[in-house]
Amino acid sequence: MFAIPGGLIHHLTGFGNAHHCPVTQAAFALGRSYVEREFGVAERAAKVAEDEEKARVIEARRQSETLYKVHPLDPPLLIDEGFRFWFRKPRTSEGLTWAEQRAIALGFTRHIDGRVQTLTRESNDHVVYADIRSEKKITFNVFGLPIPKGKKVCQRNFDFPDYFKHDIEEKFEVRLKDVLRGLHHA
Numbered sequence: 001m002f003a004i005p006g007g008l009i010h011h012l013t014g015f016g017n018a019h020h021c022p023v024t025q026a027a028f029a030l031g032r033s034y035v036e037r038e039f040g041v042a043e044r045a046a047k048v049a050e051d052e053e054k055a056r057v058i059e060a061r062r063q064s065e066t067l068y069k070v071h072p073l074d075p076p077l078l079i080d081e082g083f084r085f086w087f088r089k090p091r092t093s094e095g096l097t098w099a100e101q102r103a104i105a106l107g108f109t110r111h112i113d114g115r116v117q118t119l120t121r122e123s124n125d126h127v128v129y130a131d132i133r134s135e136k137k138i139t140f141n142v143f144g145l146p147i148p149k150g151k152k153v154c155q156r157n158f159d160f161p162d163y164f165k166h167d168i169e170e171k172f173e174v175r176l177k178d179v180l181r182g183l184h185h186a
Contacts, residue, residue, distance in 0.1 A: 069118040070131040070139075071155075072147050076116045079133050089135045099132035099162070106130075106172050126180060137161050140172075142179050156183045 010018040020028070058078065067076035079090040091099060103119045104110065108130050111118040119130035124145070131139040141157045156179045164171055 065115065067116045068131065068133055069116055070129050070133075070141055071153075072127065072129070072143055073149070073153060076118075077133070083134065090133055091135050095135060096132060099130075099138055102162075102168070103130040103132060103138060106169065126183065128176065136163075140176070140179075142176070142183055144183050154183060156180075 007018075010016055012020075012024060014020055058081070061078055065078055067078060069076040079096075100110065100119065106121070108119045108121045108128070111120065119132065121128045121130075122145075126145055127143050127147075129141040129143070131141060137159045139157055139159050141155060144154045147153055158175045158179050160168075160172060160175065
């Protein structure tokens with residue numbers, strides 16, 4: 001038998017090598033079925049309402065906050081929108097100013113259209129978009145030219161850490177050349 005309470009907790013949770021016995025499995029199945037019947041519809045409705053409210057808040061923010069264009073065909077994004085990883089944090093206003101100045105020092109041009117800000121650097125065969133929104137790094141999105149409409153866009157990117165202090169132009173050019181080699185072979 002199981003020592004109480006540690007062994008019973010292991011048995012009920014399946015912790016370690018403990019397995020659910022058929023009685024426990026049946027009890028949990030009945031419990032899940034009951035909870036789904038009693039609360040499932042309300043829970044799903046609450047989730048839909050929560051998602052709709054989040055969408056309303058985002059749309060309201062899009063009407064008043066600065067937006068950042070980081071892709072030639074995608075819509076511009078809010079400062080905290082579209083991050084792939086939950087642990088990425090947006091920059092402060094001071095950090096945005098610093099990152100913008102770094103991008104300009106690397107040859108990028110700032111374009112402002114209403115509330116939409118874009119930092120790009122163009123060449124004959126590619127364009128680079130600077131995404132300065134994330135704390136601690138700038139992400140550079142590289143696209144081959146011409147950019148086809150309605151087709152999959154050939155894109156590569158690389159991150160450029162804020163802690164780079166010396167020879168930033170050379171470090172940027174080396175990374176860009178590596179990415180361009182991959183872009184042209186894709």
